[in-house]
Amino acid sequence: xxxxxxxxxTLLFIGPASIFFILIIAYPFFSGIYYSFTEWNxxxxxxxxxxxxxxxxxFKEDSQFFASFWFTVRFTVxxxxxxxxxxxxxxxxxxxxxxxxxxxRTVFFLPNVIGGVLLGxxxxxxxxxxxxTIGELTNLQVFMLPWLGSPETGFWGIVIVYTWRSVxxxxxxxxxxxxxxxxxxxxxxxxxxxxxFGMFSKIILPLSMSAITVCLFLVLxxxxxxxxxxxxxxxxxxxxxxxxxxxxxxxxAFSYNNFGIGSAKSLIYFILVGGVTMxxxxxxxxxxxxx
Amino acid sequence: xxxxKRNTKxxxxxxxxxxxxxxxxxxxxxxIVNSLKPFGEILKNAASLPQVFAWSNYSxxxxxxxxxxxxxxxxxxxxxxxxxxxIFGSMTSWWIVRHKSKLTTILFFAFVAAMITPxxxxxxxxxxxxxxxxxxxxxxxxxxxxMGYSTPFTVFLYHGFIKSVPLQLEEAAIIDxxxxxxxxxxxxxPLIKSMTVTVLILQALxxxxxxLLPLLILSKKDLHTIPLAVFSFxxxxxxxxxxxLATLVLGMLPIVIFFLLLQKYVVAGVxxxxxKG
Numbered sequence: 320x321x322x323x324x325x326x327x328x329t330l331l332f333i334g335p336a337s338i339f340f341i342l343i344i345a346y347p348f349f350s351g352i353y354y355s356f357t358e359w360n361x362x363x364x365x366x367x368x369x370x371x372x373x374x375x376x377x378f379k380e381d382s383q384f385f386a387s388f389w390f391t392v393r394f395t396v397x398x399x400x401x402x403x404x405x406x407x408x409x410x411x412x413x414x415x416x417x418x419x420x421x422x423x424r425t426v427f428f429l430p431n432v433i434g435g436v437l438l439g440x441x442x443x444x445x446x447x448x449x450x451x452t453i454g455e456l457t458n459l460q461v462f463m464l465p466w467l468g469s470p471e472t473g474f475w476g477i478v479i480v481y482t483w484r485s486v487x488x489x490x491x492x493x494x495x496x497x498x499x500x501x502x503x504x505x506x507x508x509x510x511x512x513x514x515x516f517g518m519f520s521k522i523i524l525p526l527s528m529s530a531i532t533v534c535l536f537l538v539l540x541x542x543x544x545x546x547x548x549x550x551x552x553x554x555x556x557x558x559x560x561x562x563x564x565x566x567x568x569x570x571x572a573f574s575y576n577n578f579g580i581g582s583a584k585s586l587i588y589f590i591l592v593g594g595v596t597m598x599x600x601x602x603x604x605x606x607x608x609x610x
Numbered sequence: 611x612x613x614x615k616r617n618t619k620x621x622x623x624x625x626x627x628x629x630x631x632x633x634x635x636x637x638x639x640x641x642i643v644n645s646l647k648p649f650g651e652i653l654k655n656a657a658s659l660p661q662v663f664a665w666s667n668y669s670x671x672x673x674x675x676x677x678x679x680x681x682x683x684x685x686x687x688x689x690x691x692x693x694x695x696x697i698f699g700s701m702t703s704w705w706i707v708r709h710k711s712k713l714t715t716i717l718f719f720a721f722v723a724a725m726i727t728p729x730x731x732x733x734x735x736x737x738x739x740x741x742x743x744x745x746x747x748x749x750x751x752x753x754x755x756x757m758g759y760s761t762p763f764t765v766f767l768y769h770g771f772i773k774s775v776p777l778q779l780e781e782a783a784i785i786d787x788x789x790x791x792x793x794x795x796x797x798x799x800p801l802i803k804s805m806t807v808t809v810l811i812l813q814a815l816x817x818x819x820x821x822l823l824p825l826l827i828l829s830k831k832d833l834h835t836i837p838l839a840v841f842s843f844x845x846x847x848x849x850x851x852x853x854x855l856a857t858l859v860l861g862m863l864p865i866v867i868f869f870l871l872l873q874k875y876v877v878a879g880v881x882x883x884x885x886k887g
Binding site for chain 1 (some may be wrong): 612624627637653656657679701702709720724727730737759765772818822836837838854862865869876877
Protein backbone atom coordinates (compact mmCIF):
# COMPACT_ATOMS: atom_id res chain seq x y z
CA UNK A 320 0.00 0.00 0.00
CA UNK A 321 1.38 3.39 -0.86
CA UNK A 322 1.78 5.94 1.87
CA UNK A 323 -0.81 8.23 0.30
CA UNK A 324 -3.35 5.48 0.06
CA UNK A 325 -2.68 4.47 3.65
CA UNK A 326 -3.13 8.05 4.86
CA UNK A 327 -6.33 8.36 2.87
CA UNK A 328 -7.74 5.19 4.36
CA THR A 329 -6.75 6.23 7.89
CA LEU A 330 -8.57 9.51 7.42
CA LEU A 331 -11.59 7.72 6.00
CA PHE A 332 -11.82 5.28 8.89
CA ILE A 333 -10.94 7.38 11.92
CA GLY A 334 -11.51 10.84 10.46
CA PRO A 335 -15.26 11.40 10.92
CA ALA A 336 -15.45 10.09 14.49
CA SER A 337 -12.31 12.02 15.45
CA ILE A 338 -13.59 15.30 14.03
CA PHE A 339 -16.90 15.00 15.88
CA PHE A 340 -15.05 14.03 19.04
CA ILE A 341 -12.69 17.01 18.88
CA LEU A 342 -15.47 19.43 18.06
CA ILE A 343 -17.96 18.24 20.67
CA ILE A 344 -15.80 17.00 23.55
CA ALA A 345 -12.09 17.75 23.32
CA TYR A 346 -12.22 21.38 22.24
CA PRO A 347 -15.04 22.34 24.64
CA PHE A 348 -13.27 20.57 27.48
CA PHE A 349 -9.98 22.41 27.03
CA SER A 350 -11.55 25.76 26.26
CA GLY A 351 -13.65 25.25 29.39
CA ILE A 352 -10.46 25.24 31.43
CA TYR A 353 -9.59 28.61 29.91
CA TYR A 354 -13.08 29.99 30.52
CA SER A 355 -12.75 29.06 34.21
CA PHE A 356 -10.35 31.96 34.53
CA THR A 357 -12.58 34.48 32.80
CA GLU A 358 -15.61 36.57 33.40
CA TRP A 359 -18.07 35.62 30.73
CA ASN A 360 -21.76 36.51 30.78
CA UNK A 361 -23.35 34.88 27.78
CA UNK A 362 -22.77 32.47 24.95
CA UNK A 363 -22.04 35.29 22.55
CA UNK A 364 -20.25 37.65 24.94
CA UNK A 365 -16.49 37.95 25.01
CA UNK A 366 -14.75 36.27 27.96
CA UNK A 367 -12.43 38.55 29.96
CA UNK A 368 -9.44 37.09 31.80
CA UNK A 369 -9.78 37.46 35.60
CA UNK A 370 -7.21 34.97 36.87
CA UNK A 371 -8.17 33.05 40.01
CA UNK A 372 -11.08 35.31 40.90
CA UNK A 373 -13.82 32.79 40.05
CA UNK A 374 -12.25 30.10 42.20
CA UNK A 375 -11.71 32.48 45.11
CA UNK A 376 -15.31 33.59 44.84
CA UNK A 377 -16.60 30.02 44.77
CA PHE A 378 -14.55 28.91 47.76
CA LYS A 379 -15.21 32.06 49.78
CA GLU A 380 -18.78 32.98 49.04
CA ASP A 381 -20.64 30.16 47.38
CA SER A 382 -21.74 27.98 50.27
CA GLN A 383 -24.62 26.66 48.13
CA PHE A 384 -22.15 25.02 45.76
CA PHE A 385 -20.62 23.03 48.61
CA ALA A 386 -24.03 22.30 50.04
CA SER A 387 -24.96 20.79 46.68
CA PHE A 388 -21.75 18.76 46.74
CA TRP A 389 -22.54 17.46 50.18
CA PHE A 390 -26.07 16.63 49.11
CA THR A 391 -24.77 14.77 46.04
CA VAL A 392 -22.31 12.78 48.14
CA ARG A 393 -24.89 11.80 50.76
CA PHE A 394 -27.39 10.82 48.13
CA THR A 395 -24.77 8.90 46.12
CA VAL A 396 -23.58 6.87 49.10
CA UNK A 397 -27.11 6.02 50.25
CA UNK A 398 -28.21 4.99 46.76
CA UNK A 399 -25.00 3.06 46.13
CA UNK A 400 -25.62 0.86 49.18
CA UNK A 401 -29.38 0.43 48.73
CA UNK A 402 -29.31 -0.41 45.02
CA UNK A 403 -26.46 -2.88 45.27
CA UNK A 404 -27.83 -4.73 48.28
CA UNK A 405 -31.28 -5.01 46.69
CA UNK A 406 -29.95 -5.93 43.23
CA UNK A 407 -27.67 -8.61 44.67
CA UNK A 408 -30.52 -10.05 46.74
CA UNK A 409 -32.91 -10.12 43.79
CA UNK A 410 -30.20 -11.70 41.62
CA UNK A 411 -29.51 -14.43 44.18
CA UNK A 412 -33.22 -15.26 44.35
CA UNK A 413 -33.93 -14.98 40.63
CA UNK A 414 -31.34 -17.58 39.67
CA UNK A 415 -33.26 -20.16 41.73
CA UNK A 416 -35.71 -22.56 40.07
CA UNK A 417 -38.66 -20.18 40.36
CA UNK A 418 -41.42 -20.33 37.77
CA UNK A 419 -42.06 -16.60 37.72
CA UNK A 420 -38.43 -15.54 37.37
CA UNK A 421 -38.70 -14.45 33.73
CA UNK A 422 -41.56 -11.98 34.24
CA UNK A 423 -40.05 -10.84 37.55
CA ARG A 424 -36.79 -9.91 35.88
CA THR A 425 -38.78 -7.92 33.33
CA VAL A 426 -40.66 -6.05 36.05
CA PHE A 427 -37.50 -5.07 37.92
CA PHE A 428 -35.80 -3.88 34.75
CA LEU A 429 -38.75 -1.97 33.33
CA PRO A 430 -38.26 1.41 35.09
CA ASN A 431 -34.78 1.57 33.63
CA VAL A 432 -35.90 2.11 30.05
CA ILE A 433 -37.98 5.17 30.89
CA GLY A 434 -36.40 8.61 30.69
CA GLY A 435 -35.38 10.50 33.81
CA VAL A 436 -37.71 13.45 33.26
CA LEU A 437 -40.73 11.16 33.05
CA LEU A 438 -39.64 9.14 36.07
CA GLY A 439 -39.28 12.32 38.11
CA UNK A 440 -42.78 13.50 37.23
CA UNK A 441 -44.30 10.06 37.83
CA UNK A 442 -42.85 10.04 41.33
CA UNK A 443 -43.82 13.61 42.02
CA UNK A 444 -47.37 12.43 41.58
CA UNK A 445 -46.89 9.25 43.64
CA UNK A 446 -45.12 11.00 46.51
CA UNK A 447 -47.45 13.96 46.74
CA UNK A 448 -50.86 12.53 45.78
CA UNK A 449 -50.44 8.76 45.92
CA UNK A 450 -48.72 8.69 49.31
CA UNK A 451 -51.36 11.01 50.72
CA THR A 452 -54.13 8.64 49.71
CA ILE A 453 -52.26 5.58 51.00
CA GLY A 454 -51.74 7.44 54.27
CA GLU A 455 -55.46 8.11 54.62
CA LEU A 456 -56.31 4.51 53.81
CA THR A 457 -53.73 2.83 56.03
CA ASN A 458 -53.12 5.42 58.73
CA LEU A 459 -49.39 4.78 58.42
CA GLN A 460 -47.35 7.77 59.54
CA VAL A 461 -44.66 7.39 56.84
CA PHE A 462 -47.12 8.13 54.07
CA MET A 463 -48.52 11.21 55.76
CA LEU A 464 -45.21 13.04 55.90
CA PRO A 465 -44.99 16.19 53.77
CA TRP A 466 -43.30 14.32 50.92
CA LEU A 467 -40.96 16.52 48.85
CA GLY A 468 -41.97 19.40 51.13
CA SER A 469 -39.02 19.16 53.50
CA PRO A 470 -35.29 18.59 52.95
CA GLU A 471 -35.42 15.06 54.44
CA THR A 472 -38.40 13.85 52.43
CA GLY A 473 -36.90 15.46 49.33
CA PHE A 474 -33.68 13.55 49.92
CA TRP A 475 -35.45 10.22 50.42
CA GLY A 476 -37.75 10.89 47.50
CA ILE A 477 -34.76 11.17 45.20
CA VAL A 478 -33.14 8.08 46.73
CA ILE A 479 -36.34 6.07 46.19
CA VAL A 480 -36.61 7.07 42.53
CA TYR A 481 -32.97 6.30 41.79
CA THR A 482 -33.17 2.96 43.56
CA TRP A 483 -36.37 2.04 41.75
CA ARG A 484 -34.79 2.88 38.44
CA SER A 485 -31.32 1.32 38.91
CA VAL A 486 -31.94 -1.98 40.72
CA UNK A 487 -33.04 -3.90 37.60
CA UNK A 488 -29.99 -2.90 35.60
CA UNK A 489 -27.59 -3.99 38.32
CA UNK A 490 -29.59 -7.16 38.89
CA UNK A 491 -29.01 -8.20 35.25
CA UNK A 492 -25.27 -7.79 35.73
CA UNK A 493 -25.27 -9.70 39.01
CA UNK A 494 -27.36 -12.54 37.55
CA UNK A 495 -24.99 -12.94 34.60
CA UNK A 496 -22.08 -12.96 37.02
CA UNK A 497 -23.57 -15.39 39.55
CA UNK A 498 -24.43 -17.90 36.83
CA UNK A 499 -20.75 -17.92 35.92
CA UNK A 500 -19.50 -18.93 39.34
CA UNK A 501 -18.12 -22.42 39.35
CA UNK A 502 -20.57 -24.53 41.34
CA UNK A 503 -17.87 -27.07 42.22
CA UNK A 504 -16.38 -24.62 44.67
CA UNK A 505 -19.68 -24.32 46.47
CA UNK A 506 -20.28 -28.05 46.49
CA UNK A 507 -16.82 -28.64 47.92
CA UNK A 508 -17.47 -26.06 50.63
CA UNK A 509 -20.77 -27.69 51.44
CA UNK A 510 -19.12 -31.09 51.83
CA UNK A 511 -16.58 -29.46 54.13
CA UNK A 512 -19.50 -28.36 56.27
CA UNK A 513 -19.68 -24.64 55.42
CA UNK A 514 -22.84 -22.83 56.52
CA UNK A 515 -24.96 -20.86 54.02
CA PHE A 516 -23.71 -17.63 55.50
CA GLY A 517 -20.13 -18.87 55.44
CA MET A 518 -20.43 -19.81 51.77
CA PHE A 519 -21.93 -16.42 50.99
CA SER A 520 -19.34 -14.34 52.82
CA LYS A 521 -16.30 -16.52 52.09
CA ILE A 522 -16.97 -17.65 48.53
CA ILE A 523 -19.80 -15.91 46.68
CA LEU A 524 -19.05 -12.38 47.84
CA PRO A 525 -15.27 -12.41 47.23
CA LEU A 526 -15.83 -14.01 43.83
CA SER A 527 -18.32 -11.28 42.97
CA MET A 528 -15.97 -8.35 43.51
CA SER A 529 -15.49 -7.83 39.78
CA ALA A 530 -19.25 -7.50 39.23
CA ILE A 531 -19.50 -5.29 42.31
CA THR A 532 -16.78 -3.03 40.87
CA VAL A 533 -18.80 -2.61 37.68
CA CYS A 534 -22.03 -1.97 39.56
CA LEU A 535 -20.53 0.52 42.01
CA PHE A 536 -18.95 2.34 39.11
CA LEU A 537 -22.24 2.47 37.22
CA VAL A 538 -24.30 3.78 40.13
CA LEU A 539 -21.57 6.26 41.01
CA UNK A 540 -21.57 7.68 37.51
CA UNK A 541 -25.37 7.87 37.37
CA UNK A 542 -25.95 9.46 40.75
CA UNK A 543 -22.98 11.78 40.72
CA UNK A 544 -24.14 13.30 37.45
CA UNK A 545 -27.84 13.22 38.29
CA UNK A 546 -29.73 16.00 36.68
CA UNK A 547 -33.03 15.24 34.94
CA UNK A 548 -34.75 13.13 37.62
CA UNK A 549 -33.92 15.72 40.27
CA UNK A 550 -35.01 18.58 38.03
CA UNK A 551 -38.43 17.08 37.39
CA UNK A 552 -38.92 15.65 40.89
CA UNK A 553 -37.91 18.53 43.15
CA UNK A 554 -36.13 21.04 40.90
CA UNK A 555 -33.62 21.24 43.76
CA UNK A 556 -36.19 22.37 46.29
CA UNK A 557 -37.39 22.99 48.89
CA UNK A 558 -35.04 25.95 49.43
CA UNK A 559 -32.31 24.42 47.25
CA UNK A 560 -31.89 21.60 49.78
CA UNK A 561 -31.92 18.85 47.13
CA UNK A 562 -29.80 20.62 44.55
CA UNK A 563 -27.20 18.33 42.98
CA UNK A 564 -23.89 19.62 41.63
CA UNK A 565 -25.07 19.14 38.06
CA UNK A 566 -28.16 21.22 38.78
CA UNK A 567 -26.13 23.88 40.56
CA UNK A 568 -23.80 24.27 37.57
CA UNK A 569 -26.73 24.34 35.19
CA UNK A 570 -28.46 27.13 37.13
CA UNK A 571 -25.21 29.10 37.46
CA ALA A 572 -24.69 29.09 33.72
CA PHE A 573 -28.12 29.11 32.18
CA SER A 574 -30.25 30.85 34.78
CA TYR A 575 -27.76 33.43 36.06
CA ASN A 576 -25.63 33.64 32.91
CA ASN A 577 -22.40 33.33 34.91
CA PHE A 578 -20.58 31.25 32.32
CA GLY A 579 -17.14 31.95 33.78
CA ILE A 580 -18.04 30.85 37.30
CA GLY A 581 -20.02 27.95 35.83
CA SER A 582 -16.91 26.79 33.96
CA ALA A 583 -14.81 27.06 37.10
CA LYS A 584 -17.36 24.97 38.98
CA SER A 585 -17.39 22.32 36.28
CA LEU A 586 -13.60 22.12 36.42
CA ILE A 587 -13.71 21.51 40.19
CA TYR A 588 -16.47 18.99 39.58
CA PHE A 589 -14.48 17.19 36.89
CA ILE A 590 -11.41 16.88 39.10
CA LEU A 591 -13.48 15.44 41.94
CA VAL A 592 -15.45 13.02 39.74
CA GLY A 593 -12.27 11.80 38.04
CA GLY A 594 -10.50 11.41 41.37
CA VAL A 595 -13.34 9.54 43.07
CA THR A 596 -13.82 7.26 40.05
CA MET A 597 -10.15 6.32 39.99
CA UNK A 598 -10.02 5.73 43.74
CA UNK A 599 -13.13 3.60 43.65
CA UNK A 600 -11.96 1.43 40.77
CA UNK A 601 -8.56 0.93 42.39
CA UNK A 602 -10.09 0.12 45.78
CA UNK A 603 -12.53 -2.54 44.57
CA UNK A 604 -10.07 -3.96 42.06
CA UNK A 605 -7.58 -4.62 44.84
CA UNK A 606 -10.24 -6.79 46.50
CA UNK A 607 -11.00 -8.88 43.47
CA UNK A 608 -10.17 -12.56 43.66
CA UNK A 609 -9.00 -14.56 40.69
CA UNK A 610 -9.65 -18.27 40.59
CA UNK B 611 -26.06 -21.39 45.75
CA UNK B 612 -28.65 -22.55 43.24
CA UNK B 613 -31.12 -24.87 44.90
CA UNK B 614 -31.46 -28.18 43.07
CA LYS B 615 -35.21 -28.21 43.55
CA ARG B 616 -37.85 -26.12 45.18
CA ASN B 617 -37.83 -26.14 48.96
CA THR B 618 -39.42 -23.95 51.63
CA LYS B 619 -36.52 -21.51 51.57
CA UNK B 620 -36.97 -20.99 47.85
CA UNK B 621 -40.72 -20.54 48.25
CA UNK B 622 -40.26 -17.88 50.93
CA UNK B 623 -37.71 -16.14 48.71
CA UNK B 624 -40.14 -16.28 45.82
CA UNK B 625 -42.92 -14.67 47.85
CA UNK B 626 -40.48 -11.96 48.85
CA UNK B 627 -39.52 -11.10 45.26
CA UNK B 628 -43.11 -11.21 44.08
CA UNK B 629 -44.08 -8.70 46.76
CA UNK B 630 -41.10 -6.56 45.78
CA UNK B 631 -42.17 -6.76 42.14
CA UNK B 632 -45.69 -5.59 43.02
CA UNK B 633 -44.12 -2.66 44.83
CA UNK B 634 -42.05 -1.92 41.72
CA UNK B 635 -45.19 -1.96 39.59
CA UNK B 636 -47.25 0.21 41.95
CA UNK B 637 -46.14 3.53 40.40
CA UNK B 638 -47.36 2.35 37.00
CA UNK B 639 -50.69 1.39 38.54
CA UNK B 640 -51.10 4.84 40.08
CA UNK B 641 -50.18 6.67 36.91
CA ILE B 642 -52.28 4.61 34.53
CA VAL B 643 -55.37 4.44 36.74
CA ASN B 644 -55.36 8.15 37.48
CA SER B 645 -54.65 9.12 33.89
CA LEU B 646 -58.19 7.93 33.14
CA LYS B 647 -59.95 9.92 35.87
CA PRO B 648 -61.40 13.41 35.82
CA PHE B 649 -59.44 15.93 37.87
CA GLY B 650 -61.69 15.96 40.95
CA GLU B 651 -61.60 12.21 41.31
CA ILE B 652 -57.79 12.12 41.29
CA LEU B 653 -57.65 14.47 44.25
CA LYS B 654 -60.38 12.62 46.14
CA ASN B 655 -58.83 9.14 45.99
CA ALA B 656 -55.69 8.40 44.02
CA ALA B 657 -55.77 4.67 44.76
CA SER B 658 -59.19 3.69 43.44
CA LEU B 659 -60.10 2.54 39.95
CA PRO B 660 -61.79 5.18 37.80
CA GLN B 661 -65.57 5.51 38.23
CA VAL B 662 -65.96 7.04 34.80
CA PHE B 663 -63.32 6.81 32.13
CA ALA B 664 -62.12 10.24 31.12
CA TRP B 665 -60.66 9.34 27.74
CA SER B 666 -60.65 13.02 26.94
CA ASN B 667 -57.51 13.30 29.10
CA TYR B 668 -55.71 11.46 26.35
CA SER B 669 -57.10 13.40 23.40
CA UNK B 670 -56.22 16.56 25.33
CA UNK B 671 -52.69 15.37 26.00
CA UNK B 672 -52.13 14.31 22.39
CA UNK B 673 -53.21 17.72 21.23
CA UNK B 674 -51.42 19.80 23.88
CA UNK B 675 -47.98 18.29 23.44
CA UNK B 676 -48.48 17.70 19.73
CA UNK B 677 -47.74 14.05 20.33
CA UNK B 678 -47.46 12.85 16.73
CA UNK B 679 -44.97 15.56 15.82
CA UNK B 680 -42.96 15.07 18.98
CA UNK B 681 -42.88 11.31 18.53
CA UNK B 682 -41.59 11.76 14.96
CA UNK B 683 -38.89 14.14 16.19
CA UNK B 684 -37.71 11.62 18.76
CA UNK B 685 -37.76 8.86 16.14
CA UNK B 686 -35.83 10.84 13.54
CA UNK B 687 -33.18 12.05 15.95
CA UNK B 688 -32.66 8.67 17.62
CA UNK B 689 -32.65 6.59 14.44
CA UNK B 690 -30.27 8.81 12.49
CA UNK B 691 -27.93 9.24 15.45
CA UNK B 692 -27.58 5.54 16.22
CA UNK B 693 -27.22 4.66 12.54
CA UNK B 694 -24.35 7.11 12.06
CA UNK B 695 -22.80 6.14 15.39
CA UNK B 696 -22.70 2.48 14.39
CA ILE B 697 -21.05 3.24 11.04
CA PHE B 698 -18.40 5.69 12.19
CA GLY B 699 -17.90 3.99 15.54
CA SER B 700 -17.28 0.55 14.07
CA MET B 701 -14.97 1.94 11.37
CA THR B 702 -12.91 3.80 13.93
CA SER B 703 -12.71 0.89 16.36
CA TRP B 704 -11.68 -1.56 13.68
CA TRP B 705 -8.94 0.77 12.47
CA ILE B 706 -7.71 1.35 16.03
CA VAL B 707 -7.54 -2.39 16.75
CA ARG B 708 -5.95 -3.43 13.44
CA HIS B 709 -3.52 -0.55 12.98
CA LYS B 710 -1.68 -0.01 16.22
CA SER B 711 0.27 3.23 16.12
CA LYS B 712 0.94 6.20 18.35
CA LEU B 713 -1.98 8.04 16.78
CA THR B 714 -4.54 5.30 17.34
CA THR B 715 -3.30 4.62 20.88
CA ILE B 716 -3.67 8.28 21.83
CA LEU B 717 -7.07 8.41 20.19
CA PHE B 718 -8.31 5.40 22.12
CA PHE B 719 -6.96 6.77 25.37
CA ALA B 720 -8.76 10.07 24.69
CA PHE B 721 -12.02 8.20 24.14
CA VAL B 722 -11.68 6.31 27.42
CA ALA B 723 -10.83 9.50 29.30
CA ALA B 724 -13.89 11.17 27.78
CA MET B 725 -16.13 8.44 29.13
CA ILE B 726 -15.55 9.51 32.72
CA THR B 727 -15.90 13.21 31.91
CA PRO B 728 -19.25 14.46 33.18
CA UNK B 729 -21.34 16.29 30.63
CA UNK B 730 -21.39 19.39 32.82
CA UNK B 731 -17.64 19.77 32.26
CA UNK B 732 -18.12 20.44 28.58
CA UNK B 733 -21.66 21.80 28.57
CA UNK B 734 -20.94 25.52 28.80
CA UNK B 735 -18.20 25.83 26.15
CA UNK B 736 -20.11 23.34 23.99
CA UNK B 737 -22.98 25.81 23.84
CA UNK B 738 -20.58 28.35 22.37
CA UNK B 739 -19.48 25.87 19.70
CA UNK B 740 -23.08 24.95 18.99
CA UNK B 741 -24.09 28.59 18.63
CA UNK B 742 -21.13 29.50 16.44
CA UNK B 743 -21.84 26.59 14.10
CA UNK B 744 -25.56 27.49 13.93
CA UNK B 745 -26.61 24.13 15.36
CA UNK B 746 -29.21 25.77 17.60
CA UNK B 747 -32.74 24.70 16.70
CA UNK B 748 -31.71 22.20 14.04
CA UNK B 749 -32.18 18.46 14.30
CA UNK B 750 -29.02 17.80 12.34
CA UNK B 751 -27.08 19.99 14.79
CA UNK B 752 -28.29 17.87 17.71
CA UNK B 753 -27.45 14.68 15.80
CA UNK B 754 -23.91 15.91 15.17
CA UNK B 755 -23.54 16.68 18.88
CA UNK B 756 -24.64 13.13 19.68
CA MET B 757 -22.08 11.84 17.18
CA GLY B 758 -19.36 13.53 19.16
CA TYR B 759 -20.75 12.89 22.59
CA SER B 760 -21.62 9.20 22.13
CA THR B 761 -18.66 8.14 20.02
CA PRO B 762 -16.34 7.29 22.95
CA PHE B 763 -18.71 4.71 24.47
CA THR B 764 -19.49 3.26 21.03
CA VAL B 765 -15.82 2.88 20.15
CA PHE B 766 -15.14 1.42 23.57
CA LEU B 767 -17.80 -1.27 23.11
CA TYR B 768 -16.66 -2.21 19.61
CA HIS B 769 -12.99 -2.10 20.57
CA GLY B 770 -13.31 -4.83 23.18
CA PHE B 771 -15.32 -6.98 20.80
CA ILE B 772 -13.17 -6.59 17.68
CA LYS B 773 -10.07 -7.53 19.66
CA SER B 774 -11.55 -11.01 20.06
CA VAL B 775 -12.43 -11.42 16.37
CA PRO B 776 -9.84 -13.72 14.73
CA LEU B 777 -7.72 -12.24 11.97
CA GLN B 778 -7.76 -15.27 9.62
CA LEU B 779 -10.87 -14.32 7.69
CA GLU B 780 -9.55 -10.84 6.97
CA GLU B 781 -6.16 -12.24 5.92
CA ALA B 782 -7.83 -14.73 3.60
CA ALA B 783 -9.82 -11.89 2.05
CA ILE B 784 -6.63 -9.90 1.40
CA ILE B 785 -5.15 -12.93 -0.40
CA ASP B 786 -8.35 -13.16 -2.43
CA UNK B 787 -7.73 -9.59 -3.55
CA UNK B 788 -10.29 -7.68 -1.49
CA UNK B 789 -9.47 -4.06 -0.80
CA UNK B 790 -9.73 -2.49 2.65
CA UNK B 791 -13.25 -1.18 2.18
CA UNK B 792 -14.49 -4.52 0.90
CA UNK B 793 -12.89 -6.31 3.82
CA UNK B 794 -14.53 -3.97 6.29
CA UNK B 795 -18.00 -3.95 4.81
CA UNK B 796 -18.22 -7.56 3.59
CA UNK B 797 -16.17 -9.43 6.18
CA UNK B 798 -15.91 -7.37 9.37
CA UNK B 799 -19.41 -5.88 9.59
CA PRO B 800 -21.14 -9.31 9.54
CA LEU B 801 -18.65 -10.63 12.12
CA ILE B 802 -19.43 -7.88 14.63
CA LYS B 803 -23.19 -7.98 14.15
CA SER B 804 -23.96 -9.00 17.73
CA MET B 805 -22.04 -6.03 19.13
CA THR B 806 -23.84 -3.78 16.66
CA VAL B 807 -27.15 -4.87 18.17
CA THR B 808 -25.82 -4.02 21.64
CA VAL B 809 -24.61 -0.60 20.51
CA LEU B 810 -27.88 0.13 18.72
CA ILE B 811 -29.97 -0.73 21.77
CA LEU B 812 -27.84 0.96 24.43
CA GLN B 813 -27.37 4.15 22.42
CA ALA B 814 -30.99 4.26 21.31
CA LEU B 815 -32.13 4.12 24.95
CA UNK B 816 -29.66 6.83 25.97
CA UNK B 817 -30.51 9.18 23.11
CA UNK B 818 -34.25 8.57 23.21
CA UNK B 819 -34.34 9.43 26.92
CA UNK B 820 -31.78 12.23 26.84
CA UNK B 821 -33.08 15.51 28.12
CA LEU B 822 -30.33 18.03 28.72
CA LEU B 823 -28.91 18.23 25.19
CA PRO B 824 -32.30 18.71 23.52
CA LEU B 825 -33.14 21.26 26.23
CA LEU B 826 -30.01 23.25 25.41
CA ILE B 827 -30.17 22.95 21.64
CA LEU B 828 -33.84 22.69 20.63
CA SER B 829 -35.87 25.54 22.08
CA LYS B 830 -38.33 25.69 19.20
CA LYS B 831 -41.51 23.80 20.06
CA ASP B 832 -41.79 22.20 16.63
CA LEU B 833 -38.51 20.40 17.22
CA HIS B 834 -39.16 19.12 20.75
CA THR B 835 -38.48 15.49 21.59
CA ILE B 836 -40.67 13.50 23.99
CA PRO B 837 -38.82 14.27 27.26
CA LEU B 838 -38.62 17.94 26.31
CA ALA B 839 -42.29 18.15 25.36
CA VAL B 840 -43.33 16.51 28.63
CA PHE B 841 -41.10 18.86 30.56
CA SER B 842 -42.41 22.02 28.95
CA PHE B 843 -45.97 20.73 29.37
CA UNK B 844 -45.41 20.43 33.13
CA UNK B 845 -43.98 23.93 33.18
CA UNK B 846 -47.24 25.25 31.71
CA UNK B 847 -49.83 23.16 33.51
CA UNK B 848 -48.41 22.76 36.98
CA UNK B 849 -50.46 20.21 38.90
CA UNK B 850 -53.13 19.67 36.24
CA UNK B 851 -52.62 15.98 36.94
CA UNK B 852 -55.50 14.81 34.72
CA UNK B 853 -53.74 16.01 31.56
CA UNK B 854 -50.28 15.47 32.94
CA LEU B 855 -50.66 11.78 33.77
CA ALA B 856 -52.08 11.00 30.34
CA THR B 857 -49.07 12.82 28.90
CA LEU B 858 -46.73 10.71 31.00
CA VAL B 859 -48.38 7.47 29.90
CA LEU B 860 -48.12 8.53 26.25
CA GLY B 861 -44.51 9.57 26.78
CA MET B 862 -43.45 6.21 28.19
CA LEU B 863 -45.54 4.06 25.88
CA PRO B 864 -43.17 3.93 22.86
CA ILE B 865 -40.08 2.99 24.84
CA VAL B 866 -41.93 0.47 27.01
CA ILE B 867 -43.27 -1.24 23.89
CA PHE B 868 -39.78 -1.19 22.38
CA PHE B 869 -38.42 -2.82 25.53
CA LEU B 870 -41.10 -5.50 25.81
CA LEU B 871 -40.66 -6.49 22.15
CA LEU B 872 -36.87 -6.52 22.17
CA GLN B 873 -36.37 -7.51 25.78
CA LYS B 874 -33.99 -10.34 25.00
CA TYR B 875 -31.66 -8.01 23.13
CA VAL B 876 -31.92 -5.21 25.68
CA VAL B 877 -30.91 -7.55 28.49
CA ALA B 878 -28.10 -9.04 26.41
CA GLY B 879 -26.99 -5.50 25.56
CA VAL B 880 -26.86 -4.49 29.20
CA UNK B 881 -24.85 -7.60 29.99
CA UNK B 882 -22.25 -7.15 27.26
CA UNK B 883 -22.22 -3.38 27.65
CA UNK B 884 -21.03 -3.71 31.21
CA UNK B 885 -17.88 -5.67 30.54
CA LYS B 886 -15.33 -4.15 32.78
CA GLY B 887 -13.14 -1.46 31.27
